Amino acid sequence: MMKTVVEDLKTLVGIPSFSGEEKTAADWMEQRLSEEEMIVKRYGNNVWTTHSGYDENRPTVLLNSHLDTVKVCNGWTFPPFACTAIGNQLFGLGINDAGASLIALFHAFLRMKSQNLAYNLVFLASAEEENSGKAGLEAVRHRLGKIDMAIVGEPTGGKVAVAEKGLLVIDALAKGVAGHAARNSGINAITVVLQDIQRIQEYCFEKTSGLLGPVSMNVTAINGGDLHNVIPDECAFVIDVRLNERYTHQEVLDELQAICSAELTARSMRLAPSGLAEGHPLWRTANALELPCFGSPTMSDQALMSWPSIKLGIGESERSHTPNEYILIEELEQGIALYDRFLNQLNHEIMG
Structure with a gap:
């Protein structure tokens, strides 16, 4: 079994599949599922299938990870x-x-597909996770049918992420009044921005999360002024905000607007924070298997899911997006065994 797993992994890694360019990887995934005699569905570069014996009266568990890099x-x-x-x-x-x-x-899906489970099982290999693109999970989530919970495959070191921070990117524009630099006239928009940045650095959101901690934010870009002798009348900057599950995007935007002179505009409010209720079957499963639970500061397709979910997977998050990215062979072996144990224990938890 491990030989086939490693061969599949080698094949997948050998296919360039940058975000938005996953077609060849999706073709291969579709072919592999067909080889296993599964009924395959596809939309764009997203490929999914449902295990046999689907029963609409049972809850449905989604197994999801992404094809893109x-x-x-x-x-x-x-x-x-x-x-x-x-x-x-x-x-x-x-x-x-x-x-x-x-x-x-x-x-794991292949091994569970023929079992008599207390839940339905859907496997989805999705696109455009790395760039939070709209042609990935967001494009197919309403095509999957009823989903009740999800296990998202991401590198967590075998620990269970039961909460995940959301993302709010804010474009800010400060206005001033142009003037001649030699005369020190006008209102310098850069100075307005510097004052706003200081307020942002000093501001603390009141509501913290036991798993995700406080809302965090950083100014990550700034652009103002063109000529050395003109006081700039506009200066733009960008705020990257990581939300905990106790705030909505709008609440964060409103609080920041109240302390900033610049006009703030949210680029998007799609990428929401998530948190799992402690009594949920996914959490009970993690506890039964004595798996550590934590809140994740990094984002995944969980941000686009409206149903309860966890992140659980092979490898370590700090290796992602680095040169010579790697996993250990024993991590692969242990991860496969962990998914099996988790899905079997989840079956017991759902059966009650």
Whole structure:
């Protein structure tokens, strides 16, 4: 079994599948599911299937991970698309985030597909996770049928992420009055922005989360002024805000607007924070297996899910998006066993 898993992982890593360019990887995933005699559905570069014996009276569990990867960064010393084996390590672009988890979930689905479960099982290999694109999960979530809960395959080191921070990107524009620099006339928009940035750095949102901590934010870009001798009348900057589950995007935007002179505009309010209720079957399963639970500061397709979900997968988050990205072979073996144990225990929890 492990031989087939490793071969599938090597094949997937060998296919360049940058965000928005997953067609060849999706073709391969569709072919593999067909080889297993599954009824395959596809929309764009998203591929999914449902296990046999679907019963609309049962809850439905989604197994999801993504096909896409980030671009190749500088610093690679191994071929990024070769899945190089050195000792107990496997190197390759996207192998940690999240190829290993995707392939392990795929094989877990295959092993569970013929079992008489207390839940329905859907497997989805989705696109455009890395760039939070609209042609990925967002494009197919309403096509999957009724979903009651999800397990998202991402590198968590075998721990269970029961909460995840959301994202709010804010474009800010400060207005001033143009003037001649030599005369020190006008109102300098850059100075307005500096005052706003200081307020942002000093501001603390009142509501914190036991799992996700406080809302965090950083100014990540600034642009103002063109000529050395003109006081700028406009200056733009960008705020990256990571929300906990106790705030909505609008609440955060409103609080920040109250302390800033610049006009604030949200780019999007799509990427919401998430948190799982402690009594949920997914949480009970994690407790029964004595798996550590935590709140994740990094974002995944959980942000686009309206149903309860967890992140659980192979590898470590800090290896993602780095040169010579890798997993350990024992992590792959342990991860496959963990998915099996989790799905079987979840069956017991749902059965009650």
